[in-house]
């Protein structure tokens with residue numbers, strides 16, 4: 001791998017913004033002419049926290065029509081003008097990012113690349129299909145579409161499909177896998193003290209190992225789980241391709257999906273997920289396709305704009 005400083009120097013002058021959603025932070029790049037298809041080394045250099053800009057991921061805003069592996073999506077959904085090209089901090093590609101897609105729309109608005117009237121939603125192309133993002137009371141809400149258990153589970157089963165070993169947690173714990181376009185493995189813990197004790201500086205060992213890796217969420221349900229119609233859980237996450245992050249939007253949805261299943265589908269109009277970086281809200285909404293969709297909402301902020309070099 002070339003020296004990090006040389007990699008960054010070659011990219012100069014590259015305009016970027018830095019943003020986050022509940023502390024899940026991103027380097028954001030506008031690429032309207034599709035001239036910045038960055039290599040894994042370039043992404044990890046930009047995301048380096050000591051010698052780069054720093055971020056859990058990098059998001060390139062590129063017109064969908066210019067993205068080679070999104071041609072089918074573009075043909076089917078020409079309305080999704082902008083594509084969220086999401087990369088983890090290590091340069092790997094991820095299919096979806098819930099906090100990222102809110103930051104992405106905030107960035108498009110900030111750069112004057114789109115307009116979003118109150119009550120309207122903006123269709124965004126992603127590797128997990130088209131997602132609609134609208135302004136919400138707490139920032140932005142994204143319809144992440146239908147979700148599924150990675151392995152089929154009946155509503156009656158309190159299913160657990162894998163075991164997760166984590167330093168700081170005494171024994172391997174059972175977990176449930178959820179697919180939100182990207183992979184998740186949710187581990188239920190009983191106590192907040194156990195959640196704090198988990199050491200997430202190394203990758204939790206998931207057995208059987210998911211073929212493309214996974215994001216691992218550790219979740220503690222509140223007692224009572226639902227109060228005043230709102231479900232409450234606390235979560236920490238180890239993200240694939242990154243490490244522990246302050247928040248993970250798709251992870252929060254996976255954690256709610258698993259918790260609701262384990263709890264026998266209690267009535268709740270929404271779920272608040274407390275993460276180290278704040279709170280995101282998860283709702284189940286009927287989709288136009290007849291399937292149950294999961295909606296994520298929360299803040300998105302731009303903290304800086306600059307140029308590499």
Ligand SMILES: N[C@@H](CCC[C@H](N)C(=O)O)C(=O)O
Pocket residue numbers: 024057088093094095096097098099100182183215239240241242245247248249250251
């Ligand atoms: N932080 C994101 C998820 C980012 C991608 C993830 N690390 C993966 O590899 O699947 C979110 O807010 O959803």
